[in-house]
Amino acid sequence: MVVKAAGLVIYRKLAGSKIEFLLLQASYPPYHWTPPKGHVDPGEDEWKAAIRETKEEANIAKEQLTIHEDCHETLFYEAKGKPKSVKYWLALLNNPDDVSLSHEHQNWKWCELEDAIKIADYAEMGNLLRKFAGWLSAKQ
Numbered sequence: 156m157v158v159k160a161a162g163l164v165i166y167r168k169l170a171g172s173k174i175e176f177l178l179l180q181a182s183y184p185p186y187h188w189t190p191p192k193g194h195v196d197p198g199e200d201e202w203k204a205a206i207r208e209t210k211e212e213a214n215i216a217k218e219q220l221t222i223h224e225d226c227h228e229t230l231f232y233e234a235k236g237k238p239k240s241v242k243y244w245l246a247l248l249n250n251p252d253d254v255s256l257s258h259e260h261q262n263w264k265w266c267e268l269e270d271a272i273k274i275a276d277y278a279e280m281g282n283l284l285r286k287f288a289g290w291l292s293a294k295q
C-alpha cells in the first residue's frame with residue numbers, strides 16, 4: 156500500500172519578478188527540507204490534506220494563497236521502507252507574512268530556484284521545482 160501525502164509548493168514574488176520558494180526543515184533526522192506537506196487523513200483527499208498541512212506546518216491559511224490548481228506534480232519515493240506518494244500544487248503567498256512553525260520543523264527559508272534545488276537535495280524534488288518555475292515563467 157502506498158502511503159499518500161500532499162502539500163503546497165509556496166512561493167512569494169519580490170521586486171523585479173524575483174521568485175522564492177518556501178522550504179521547511181524537519182526537526183528530526185535527516186533534518187531534510189521540504190515544502191509544507193503531510194499525510195492524507197482518512198476521509199480526506201489530497202487537496203484537503205495539502206491545505207490542512209500547510210496551515211498546521213507553516214501557519215498559512217488558504218485565504219492567504221492563490222493556489223494554481225493546474226500546476227501540480229506527484230513525487231514517488233520510499234520512506235520508512237514503504238512506497239510513498241506526495242502530490243504538490245503550486246501556490247502564491249499573496250502577502251508575504253511571517254511563517255510560523257509547528258514542533259515538526261525547526262527552521263524555514265525562502266530560496267531562489269537554484270538554492271531551493273540544492274537545499275531540498277532529492278533529485279525528483281529538484282525536477283518538480285524546475286517544472287513549477289517553468290510553468291510560472293510561461294504564465295508571465
Ligand SMILES: Nc1ncnc2c1ncn2[C@H]1C[C@H](O)[C@@H](COP(=O)(O)OP(=O)(O)OP(=O)(O)O)O1
Nearest residue numbers: 160181185187189192193194230232234277279280
Ligand atoms: N523527494 C524525496 N525523495 C526521496 N526521499 C525523500 C524525499 N523527501 C523526503 N525524503 C526522505 C527523508 C526522510 O528520510 C523520509 C521521509 O521524509 P518525508 O517524506 O519528508 O516524510 P516525513 O515523515 O518527514 O513528513 P510528513 O509527515 O510531512 O510526510 O524520506
Ligand SMILES: [Mg+2]
Nearest residue numbers: 191192193212
Ligand atoms: Mg509534514
